[in-house]
Amino acid sequence: MTDLTREAKGREIAESNGVTVLPDCAGYAVGAYRVDYDGSQCNCPDHTYRDVRCKHMCAVDYAEGVGLCDTADDDGYDDLPF
Numbered sequence: 160m161t162d163l164t165r166e167a168k169g170r171e172i173a174e175s176n177g178v179t180v181l182p183d184c185a186g187y188a189v190g191a192y193r194v195d196y197d198g199s200q201c202n203c204p205d206h207t208y209r210d211v212r213c214k215h216m217c218a219v220d221y222a223e224g225v226g227l228c229d230t231a232d233d234d235g236y237d238d239l240p241f
């Protein structure tokens with residue numbers, strides 16, 4: 160898998176699922192995974208076990224770049240899967 164593929168997937172995730180900014184600098188919710196607020200860590204297997212820049216990080220970069228990020232309100236935070 161190439162970086163270009165992850166970039167493309169990240170963009171797809173950002174556009175279809177969105178990226179949610181978590182309160183208190185907790186990071187970003189991207190699908191079922193969480194990316195740290197500085198974008199250097201993700202808790203998905205791709206990053207955790209393979210130490211690569213994963214599609215979730217790409218999604219955060221893309222969403223930040225084009226202003227797609229949502230901010231979680233209190234209710235939204237309760238709905239997150241972690």
Ligand SMILES: [Zn+2]
Pocket residue numbers: 192201202203204205206213214215216
């Ligand atoms: Zn990830």
